[in-house]
Amino acid sequence: MALILVAEDDPGTLKLLSVVLQHQGHDVVETTTGTQAWDLIQRLRPDLVVSDINMPGMTGFDLLGQVRDDIDLALTPFILLTSLQERRDMRQGMRMGADDYLTKPFQSRELIDAVNAQLGKQALRAASQEMQFHARLHDALEAQARDLGDDYEDKLALALSQQWPGTHDEGRGAPEVQGVLLCAGILAHDQWAATLPPPALAHLLKRFHESCGDTAHLFGASHMQFTGDGIVALYQDPSPTLATSPALRAIKAALGLQKSVAALRAFIARQHPGLALPTFDIGMAVHCGPVGLMRLEGLIGGAAQTVPVGQTVVDTLAIQRHAVGGGTPITVTVPVLRSITGAVVAAQRYLLALPHREQPIDVCRIEALTL
Incomplete structure (x- = not known):
């Protein structure tokens, strides 16, 4: 299954997130601060990040910005958690590149559906990239085979021309x-x-x-x-x-x-x-x-x-x-x-x-x- 990093400063919510996701078969890494979350993301490269917005030191928005600005991590799926009911916070997160958000308190089913949706999108993206890679590789090998064939024929013709007398x-x-x-x-x-x-x-x-x-x-x-x-x-x-x-x-x-x-x-x-x-x-x-x-x-x-x-x-x-x-x-x-x-x-x-x-x-x- 997937490796999921959960960043949440509330112990009860953090425990709920971990239990629900582990029950689904995922590996879960827990942290309570945005700064530590960023260090773990760089080192572990998780398949998905679930982060609260309001955390000490580095907010969820800050963490999202760091992830999206990193060329190697920019495509990591990111779900925001918020207890604020103000629509501007949700809109801000989506504008910054969040893939989804959940409003606390949330139901276990809501969390599972949101996580499965993002992991499914990531799998489709990876499959598409793999297909594109193989297509490019096939084209490159075909071009290489043509080049090698042409080069071989030129060299063989030259060798035969040099070998044959009377020309x-x-x-x-x-x-x-x-x-x-x-x-x-x-x-x-x-x-x-x-x-x-x-x-x-x-x-x-x-x-x-x-x-x-x-x-x-x-x-x-x-x-x-x-x-x-x-x-x-x-x-x-x-x-x-x-x-x-x-x-x-x-x-x-x-x-x-x-x-x-x-x-x-x-x-x-x-x-x-x-x-x-x-x-x-x-x-x-x-x-x-x-x-x-x-x-x-x-x-x-x-x-x-x-x-x-x-x-x-x-x-x-x-x-x-x-x-x-x-x-x-x-x-x-x-x-x-x-x-x-x-x-x-x-x-x-x-x-x-x-x-x-x-x-x-x-x-x-x-x-x-x-x-």
Whole structure:
């Protein structure tokens, strides 16, 4: 219940006030002078003050004025007691900010009703302040999240721009390099597109692209190309920061993306509780061969970027989209598998027919990794 300070110089009235309020379950602090009441109010910060007007030293009016002038105590509910029947004393108290007054002698029910009314108002005021605080906090966190997201994207774009070579080779054709490609994309993307409204689908794709971009960058991808429902990352040898082979780095990145599926599923569940949605999964393919590097102007922040293109990219995308196997499959071509012999466990090897190729391509699905 509430902590109530009672200031009354008449012993009988003070006893009556205390007994009635304690019977209601409140904690009561008693004092007989206004000066002592002010000291107790500053130290204890009671939920409510009940004060007589005529007290020695400091009157109830003086005490009320002290409370209302203190920025930390100004909203404390204050009930005045008076034995004077003159209306000017009641009006003066209300003008000074008293919340209510009782005329002595008073009935116990009158005191209880007055106290309950003021404590109820205080509770409503506190609840309103709490709601306003949480609203402001929510807005601040939303703004912070937007700022952090924008800052993160700017830093990632700068890091990728600095890492990608060939952005200043004006007038040259697209150079060709030998490398390993990792392609990752959302499985059953057409079902997601048909189920989610465009803004929700865009939010999901943004989260997925961020996860893919972070992981590919972490394992030393030299170039990246974002597709509608996925990403293509190029790994070259040597890496300026990582000693492992490009094939091993691509496989490790694929494993990292495989583990990120649970976090993406949790994100979807939070965003769309109770909505019947397809099971979220991604498919990945790792392939190697010659890759062209094409310069594009102004993709991120106005800076020129270089993206991987060519037949090897087309083949890798097709393998990712047409590979068989449930769960979150990682499918590699046999040349990649041979370059990392002993580092992976092959689950299923088969010939994969691709719509754009006359001959099938030899691939292997990986389930367990020993990296």
